[in-house]
Amino acid sequence: MDINEFREFGKAAIDFVADYLENIRDRDVLPSVEPGYLHDMLPGKLQNEPEDWKTIMEDFKRCILPGLTHWQSPHFHAFYPSQTSYSSIVGETLAAGLGVVGFSWICSPVCTELEVIMMNWLGQLLNLPKTFLNCDEGNGGGIIQGSASESIFVAVLAAREQAVRRLRAEHPDLTESEIRGRLVAYTSDQSNSAVEKAGILGAIKMRLLPADETSILRGSTFIQAVEEDKANGLFPVICVATLGTTGTCAYDNLAEIGPYCNEHNIWLHIDAAYAGAALCLPEYAHIMKGAELADSLNFNLHKWMFVNFDCCAMWFKDAASVTQSFSVDRIYLQHQFQGHSKAPDYRHWQIQLGRRFRSLKVWITLRTMGAEQIRNLIRFHIQLANRFEEYVRTDDRFEVVCSTLALVCFRLKGDDAQSKQLLDNITKRKKIFMIPATYQGKFIIRFMICGIDPQMHDIEYAWDEVRSQADLLLGVDQNRNQLVKGEPKQYEKSSEIGKITESITGMMISSEKGQ
Secondary structure, three states: OOHHHHHHHHHHHHHHHHHHHHOHHHOOOOOOOOOOOHHHOOOOOOOOOOOOHHHHHHHHHHHHHHHOOOOOOOOEOOOOOOOOOHHHHHHHHHHHHHOOOOOOHHHOHHHHHHHHHHHHHHHHHOOOOHHHOOOOOOEOEEEEEOOHHHHHHHHHHHHHHHHHHHHHHHOOOOOHHHHHHOEEEEEEOOOOHHHHHHHHHOOOEEEEEOOOOOOOOOHHHHHHHHHHHHHOOOEEEEEEEEEOOOOOOOEOOHHHHHHHHHHOOOEEEEEOOOHHHHHHOHHHHHHHOOHHHOOEEEEEHHHHOOOOOOOEEEEEOEHHHHHHHHOOOOHHHOOOOOOOOOOOOHHHHOOOOOOOOOHHHHHHHHHHHHHHHHHHHHHHHHHHHHHHHHHHHOOOOEEEEEEEOOEEEEEEOOOHHHHHHHHHHHHHHOOOEOEEEEEOOEEEEEEEOOOOOOOHHHHHHHHHHHHHHHHHHHOEOOOOOOEOOOOOOOOOHHHHHHHHHHHHHHHHHHHHHHO
């Protein structure tokens, strides 16, 4: 491919992406393919001769598109959002074109320095304690990792190595291998699977402690577990607390856990992968109570900060603790500016050596949006979730189990079988996509605001799908006063849903006036 073909192909690709995102609502959110479909469409080995880009683009539409789950669709309500933005896509394109591998300052000074600045911008936007920032008030600093999984793993490894160094001095009678064999870490049984995996990869026992009836890890549970382990000769190393658990977006009690961690040399890491974005809103500052006691924390910009995957912000209160744990300084990696506070060598802060120029898409996204638009969009997504919650509450067949930020957890009243069947029926239709969780032993359905540019009419669309499928499953009409067979009648948006919409809109306006 020469430069002219590159220009043509690149323009065609951008046009395709723009058309795809503009019309994404027209597609079923889930694909209609079976495992192995692509193996039947593509040749088993690489051809010898080059192919024209136009042919490849046609094959992209014929072979690749049918196998996509459309994460950017506003009808995608599963897992957590992976919301991109047009500005982030441009930033990703520019970074790919520049081809920077920025493992040290000298590799591309702007790659490092822009990241330092962006991590300070983000820390200020989220109202983090200044001790986490790269400034004159402490030893903190931030880095962009690929994902929350990487960040948690880095925290576990850094805590492990710091603990081993300390314990070798405190217990000279024990060998290093004996010390490592006694290390133990803690997290909630509601934490993300990445936390448990970090324990496996880090060769450290990870105890999954029972959360309370509201899915929160309390200090008393954590302290009791630590004291038991210490009495049995084990060495507590790290607690990974969650702000926004995977199932129900619950917040572990940092104010109860943090003081004990600080007093007993236990590293406290906060995984705020999704909910961390809400910290930019003053009205959600309370969920961060106790965060000043943490040693490290992370949140994913690629979830709710409109930067495309992968992009996870991670901060350390003492950046030296991680660089001391991971530093391997070969002669070919050294340069004359090592150790400058404004030019950290990020290779010491991560697992891999090489790293992408992720801060470029962050810089472009933050500048094109601005802090106030980001806050407004996050608030709007919360309003969308509130709208769906109100729809659910108007239907006495359903119950709202819990609702936090832009997540609503609900179920059909009664035993779990009906809720499971309802979700299965909805998934098979592929019009919207939700996933299950459990809460207090019950099967629940999670409804998350996702996709690029979700709007109120997307919420009405989703509720129509949920309610009509409930009618079919339960065998009652929309008035619920007689048994019916076959397809349910279409709901009149201009009547019942319209009235609900007007009611909720009125409540929002009243609420905003009162603020």
